[in-house]
Every structure is written in structure tokens, then in C-alpha cells.
Amino acid sequence: MEFLELVKLRRSIRKYHNKAIEKKKLEYVLEAGRQAPSAVNFQPWHFLVIKNTGLLKKVKATYGKKWIDSAPMVLVICGDHSQSWRRGDGKDHCNIDVAIAIDHITLAAAEQGLGTCWVCKFNVMDCSELLKLPSHIEPVALLPIGYPAENGNPKRHNKRKKMDEIVQWNGFKSVDKK
Numbered sequence: 001m002e003f004l005e006l007v008k009l010r011r012s013i014r015k016y017h018n019k020a021i022e023k024k025k026l027e028y029v030l031e032a033g034r035q036a037p038s039a040v041n042f043q044p045w046h047f048l049v050i051k052n053t054g055l056l057k058k059v060k061a062t063y064g065k066k067w068i069d070s071a072p073m074v075l076v077i078c079g080d081h082s083q084s085w086r087r088g089d090g091k092d093h094c095n096i097d098v099a100i101a102i103d104h105i106t107l108a109a110a111e112q113g114l115g116t117c118w119v120c121k122f123n124v125m126d127c128s129e130l131l132k133l134p135s136h137i138e139p140v141a142l143l144p145i146g147y148p149a150e151n152g153n154p155k156r157h158n159k160r161k162k163m164d165e166i167v168q169w170n171g172f173k174s175v176d177k178k
């Protein structure tokens with residue numbers, strides 16, 4: 001599959017089959033995250049695999065939307081602020097690094113026929129307490145993962161800005177917003 005084809009194939013999946021993910025496939029997907037680039041190669045991330053029924057239910061409850069219940073597994077992708085690179089002006093690159101790892105994971109999952117959905121609208125404090133995360137570990141996103149039982153939301157997925165809205169040559173020109 002061509003890379004752009006894979007990129008377009010990936011979409012947010014919010015309904016999953018009640019089918020376990022094979023260990024080999026999960027390892028493949030996690031390996032894609034492990035190989036992601038990061039600032040100064042600090043790799044400030046942790047991938048928490050949650051499949052224990054009791055804990056899974058509690059992690060899902062930190063998001064609270066009904067659709068996530070069908071996911072057989074949730075990855076809690078965490079950033080480690082004690083390991084991330086800070087630029088001279090103080091900017092912490094932790095969440096940038098973590099986002100790249102998540103993107104690798106979602107694309108690898110799509111290639112393996114698995115669905116995922118970024119979830120950031122969860123209760124971070126509840127999640128951190130539940131998983132007993134130290135204060136320097138931030139749960140950045142929940143990533144439900146499993147075999148898709150829907151084709152995503154094509155209307156939303158296909159709604160992308162036009163190339164000339166986002167690409168500018170030789171400098172930035174403000175565009176009047178109506």
C-alpha cells in the first residue's frame with residue numbers, strides 16, 4: 001500500500017467488534033510507536049496497554065462517552081515531562097513527541113486492519129489518579145483500539161482544508177477571515 005493511501009485509509013473509529021487483538025499485531029503497532037522520532041531522541045513516552053476488564057472499564061469512564069465501551073483495549077499514551085527536551089526559551093517538546101508516536105501507532109494499526117481513535121477529551125486528573133501516575137507523567141491521549149465495526153465518519157474524515165488554504169510559498173501572508 002502506498003503511504004498516502006494508508007494515510008487516507010486511517011480514520012477515527014468509534015465502534016469496535018468484540019474481538020481480541022492478536023499479540024503479534026499489538027506488538028507491531030507498539031513497535032511503530034517506539035520507532036517514532038523525538039526531540040534530541042529523548043523518547044519521553046510510555047504506552048500503557050489496558051485490557052484487564054475492571055481497569056479498562058474505569059479508564060473508559062474517565063472519558064464517559066458510550067461509544068468507547070465497545071473497544072476491547074485502550075492504550076493510554078503518556079508523556080514524561082521529566083525526560084522531554086526543553087528549548088532555550090523553555091518550550092517543552094513532550095506533547096509534540098508523544099503526538100508523533102501516537103500518529104505512528106494509529107497508522108500502523110490502520111495498516112493492520114485495526115481501528116483507533118484519538119481521545120483527548122477525558123478527565124486527566126481521574127485517569128492519573130486511577131493509574132497512580134506520578135506528577136511528571138501526563139496521560140496525553142486515550143487510544144481505543146480494535147477491529148472496526150464501522151467505517152468512521154466519512155463526511156468528517158473527507159473534510160480537509162484545500163491545499164491553497166494551508167500551503168504558502170516564500171513567507172506568510174495573512175488571509176482575511178470572513
Ligand SMILES: Cc1cc2nc3c(=O)[nH]c(=O)nc-3n(C[C@H](O)[C@H](O)[C@H](O)COP(=O)(O)O)c2cc1C
Nearest residue numbers: 010011012117118119120121122152153156157158
Ligand atoms: C488531538 C486530538 C484529539 C482528539 N480527541 C477526540 C476526542 O476526545 N473524542 C473523539 O471522539 N475524537 C477525538 N479526536 C478525533 C477527531 O475528531 C478526528 O481525528 C477528526 O474529526 C478527523 O476525523 P478522522 O480522524 O476520521 O480523519 C481527536 C483527534 C485529535 C488529533
